[in-house]
Amino acid sequence: MIAALVSAIALATSVGPGPxxxxxxAGAYSVAFRLTPNLASRTGSISVSVTRRGRxxxxxxxRVTVGMLDMQMGSFTLPLRERSAGTYGRMFPVVGMxxxxxxxxxxxxxxxxxFQVALADRMLG
Amino acid sequence: xxxxxxxxxTAAAFAxxxxxxxxxxxxxxxxxxxxxxxxxxxxxxxKGPDGKWHDAFLPANPxxxxxxxxxxxxVNYDGGAHSLVAPGLNLNVQIPAAKGSVPxxxxxxxxxxxxxxxxxxxxxxxxxxxxxxxxxxxxxIVVGK
Numbered sequence: 001m002i003a004a005l006v007s008a009i010a011l012a013t014s015v016g017p018g019p020x021x022x023x024x025x026a027g028a029y030s031v032a033f034r035l036t037p038n039l040a041s042r043t044g045s046i047s048v049s050v051t052r053r054g055r056x057x058x059x060x061x062x063r064v065t066v067g068m069l070d071m072q073m074g075s076f077t078l079p080l081r082e083r084s085a086g087t088y089g090r091m092f093p094v095v096g097m098x099x100x101x102x103x104x105x106x107x108x109x110x111x112x113x114x115f116q117v118a119l120a121d122r123m124l125g
Numbered sequence: 126x127x128x129x130x131x132x133x134x135t136a137a138a139f140a141x142x143x144x145x146x147x148x149x150x151x152x153x154x155x156x157x158x159x160x161x162x163x164x165x166x167x168x169x170x171x172k173g174p175d176g177k178w179h180d181a182f183l184p185a186n187p188x189x190x191x192x193x194x195x196x197x198x199x200v201n202y203d204g205g206a207h208s209l210v211a212p213g214l215n216l217n218v219q220i221p222a223a224k225g226s227v228p229x230x231x232x233x234x235x236x237x238x239x240x241x242x243x244x245x246x247x248x249x250x251x252x253x254x255x256x257x258x259x260x261x262x263x264x265x266i267v268v269g270k
Binding site: 040066068071072073074075076077078091093094095096097 | 208210211212213215217243244245246248256257258263264265
């Protein structure tokens with residue numbers, strides 16, 4: 001698991017500060033990652049849209065693990081629910097501290113091989 | 126090698142947790158009480174392996190039971206404010222500073238629905254060593270079955 005995380009963060013896409021709307025390719029898949037307002041002191045919204053060759057991937061299991069990159073702190077994992085075809089999301093909680101946060105998005109497509117993408121976000125207070 | 130160490134530290138920051146909880150239950154059938162003291166290094170919060178006293182939540186790794194409603198009261202003896210942020214439980218508790226000899230107090234009512242370990246941290250700038258060491262200004266709320 002640690003090896004997978006190391007690999008994921010090493011290939012992370014840099015995003016932020018401010019609202020995030022980034023597209024990350026993963027083989028035949030593409031992951032559109034959105035985070036608003038991307039402020040440490042406010043709750044927000046996180047969503048992940050998964051497509052495969054341009055078509056929405058429905059019925060996948062999607063979760064996001066978040067951890068501070070600047071300090072040795074804790075982490076948390078958010079399971080996302082499918083809100084519309086191929087788009088998974090939920091409320092994003094207060095993390096309390098500005099700085100660089102790592103996001104590891106794990107996608108397990110129904111009947112397909114699981115994959116993950118990583119983003120390194122600069123979050124303001 | 127430095128890069129490997131940095132990556133390993135980064136990876137250590139990601140302990141995978143599956144979470145689902147509610148911080149404000151509508152109905153509490155059995156209310157358990159838990160008090161967490163917050164003390165600074167000056168008040169001898171907790172001695173670290175470095176031989177120095179550090180800021181600490183006491184206890185820093187409280188144990189709750191899934192589905193059980195608990196009133197958690199934070200009593201802060203420090204002249205500085207602290208906080209407990211546990212995103213996995215959707216908790217963001219601001220703990221007021223002590224005023225003179227009167228500790229700052231705040232209470233929350235929590236019902237964690239799903240068992241697991243939920244990391245928390247103090248997001249208020251305080252003892253930097255304590256903020257980065259489990260058992261001091263960060264820890265886990267352990268929810269058992």
